[in-house]
Amino acid sequence: MLLAVGADANARDDAGHTPLHLAGKLQPCSTALAKALLEGGAHLDCVDGSGATFRTYQPDIYHTVQPINYLRLTCLAARAVKQYALDYKASGQLPVTLRAAVDEH
Numbered sequence: 001m002l003l004a005v006g007a008d009a010n011a012r013d014d015a016g017h018t019p020l021h022l023a024g025k026l027q028p029c030s031t032a033l034a035k036a037l038l039e040g041g042a043h044l045d046c047v048d049g050s051g052a053t054f055r056t057y058q059p060d061i062y063h064t065v066q067p068i069n070y071l072r073l074t075c076l077a078a079r080a081v082k083q084y085a086l087d088y089k090a091s092g093q094l095p096v097t098l099r100a101a102v103d104e105h
Helices: 019-025 031-039 059-064 073-083 096-104
Strands: none
Touching (some): 019 031
16 A cells, blocks of 8 residues: 555645545445554544535444544544634744644634
């Protein structure tokens, strides 16, 4: 697989899809493929251009892959910022690198 030679598991196409989003759009979606992408560093909860996540496309497989094993603290914090509509850009309290992480979620 391309991940073994350094491919970016979170690369995006013009529509904001990552390889995990594209795998999620497959019918049927292979659990093994989803797990391989996650093991290769894919972010489970990044949103695509339409605001969808892998879970949006494949809710059953999302639970099968045991998402708790792949959720990072950064991702959980980014979700909380979005959920509570915190003004993370204007306040200047969040470094630019972390702003990008929040934007991905």
